[in-house]
Amino acid sequence: MKIALTYSTKNGLGKEFNKRFGVDPDDEDIPPDLFAEGDDPRTIDAIVNALQSNNHQVISFEGNDEVVNNLERSRPDIVFNVAEGLFGDWRESYVPLICERLGLPYTGSDPLTLALCLNKARCKEILSFYKIPNAPFRVIYPQGNGFDPNFEYPAIIKPLAEGSSKGIFDNSVVYSAEQAHSVIADCFEKYNNEPVILEKFLPGQEFTVAILGNGVEMEILPIIAMDYSQLPAGAQPIYSYEAKWIWDRPEKPLSIFTCPAPIDEKLKNQIETLVRKTCAVLHIRDWCRLDVRLDENRIPHILELNPLPGILPNPEDNSCFPKAARTAGYTYPAMLNKVVQVAARRYGLS
Template sequence: MKIAVLMGGTSAERDVSLASGLAITKALRERGHEVSVVDTAAGFVAQAEEQDLLPGGVKSAPPENLDRALPLIDIGQIEQLRNAEIAFLALHGGDGEDGTVQALLELVGVPYTGSGPLGSGIAMDKDVTKRLLRDSQVPTLPWRVARWPDFTYDPDTIEDLVGMPCIVKPARGGSSVGIHVVNDRAELEAAVRDASQYDREVMIERFAKGRELTVGILDDQALPPVEIRPKKGIYDYESKYTPGMTEYLCPAPLDEEVVAQVQAYALRAFKVLKLRGYARIDFILAKEQLFCLEANTLPGMTATSLLPKGAAATGIDFPELCDRIVRQAAR
């Protein structure tokens, strides 16, 4: 098939997106597909120049001061994209994960991988996600949101309803960019101010110490859970993308009842958030209670990312996983 892999862009997750996109491109070519690379910040990238996109791999901190992305209409006019049978979305954050690019592709008539505009927009917004999870009896931690322009919040409400310590993070974003663990009121204001650089809404959520788990969804089936054990306490950007800073166990060493429950919650979240194709749903297991944290509609897709780990545990290697996602989108 003729496939255009969309990657890059100018979100804080650009480097992660490039790593995913280049890995997907290699895997799809191994499966015999004709693959073109499109960087949504620059346009079509010739095959001889692809490896220059991410020299040295993903750094331990997100990139800063990125140039403006191509206007969406220009992306829609790129020949390699318009002529593709499938667009494989390897974008993380920004327009690529909030439903905007998905809506554009529907307008220009190019089928694409992953969720549609509505599901993408819902899952990108952690506040809306948690409201839907709560109403669907998927347990989630208490939270409040501070909003643009002044990002005000009531410290008493935070202490009473959310509690200390708490997590502060952009309400729309991924890769743990702008995340903080706050231990008291004195730290809260600075954390909210920093997170507000990345989004117009900042989430303040109860911190639950426990086992971090994630469940991939593929073809409406829940994959084996992966347990994430960061070596420095919090699974932040550095822990995610610096080799050796996090241990991953797949399948996670859990009782059968817990596995069944977390997979059931993951599938329920997948459906209620109106997702399709594939996704990854994150949880915390704290004091024998599961809490759903968020959904990732375009999870990391390198050979060592979390969704591929879950797929590998069922005998699906990375090239086959990419191929299945493409054929699923074609259907």
């Protein structure tokens, strides 16, 4: 097949930022994690190589404002989309919407699902409607509305629509309304008044679960368990920005992850049932990674969904989707080929 890979590199996002705001992306006032969701060119190369090794013809485009013309001109059989985009809660939907408009098949969830999963509160509202367990929460706006004086602590504060642990720091876990006010004010300042979500802190064990495929053919890859006892003494047991990007480095890796998760059959089934139901309710397509955490009663809750999961190729980078796929026996190229295959089948292309 002729595949167009669409992506967002950190460099490409920096250029888009510069084009829109006229600000140098290396300016020291820019938060160090502003482009955290952008891919490294080595990841893009690895995806291209993997798709080529499956005998596909591959062309690749940065998901910027030239992508419309590039896709229209090249008319691939399918678009392999990993573009994270930069502006707004709908940024991951940009390339899929263009594909819809041009009538091009593409991998992954549709624009609505991508946008809903990026907005953690909207996503949780839908989960709650379908009685899928998720932590109680409030959205707080920079005008000050939304704050509930009776909210129960401990809680965690996160920017409403980010990923890659962006804006989630060790001190994002708070124990009182007073502490919450101070962290929320910092978050507004740092993230340009983006609303925040204040969420009950779930004290139990955490897992992340990768899925591949659709409907009854959907495969749940081996569950990954997180163990935060490896973090520096006194650190919160969360996958914070520090844990993901500072404390866990290829040259000094932390063994946070165990795959398959060492859990009993009952909990495994509970988590898998939760994951299947969540994917069905949110119309997840082809692939996704779901974060799950247990509450004080060991009931699995959905933390959030990543319908465009990170796929760093180097096992030492501890990227969870490829890790789960490797445990299931998929090489990196086989994993990506499976995504192409299930998407192609969905469109009746194979």
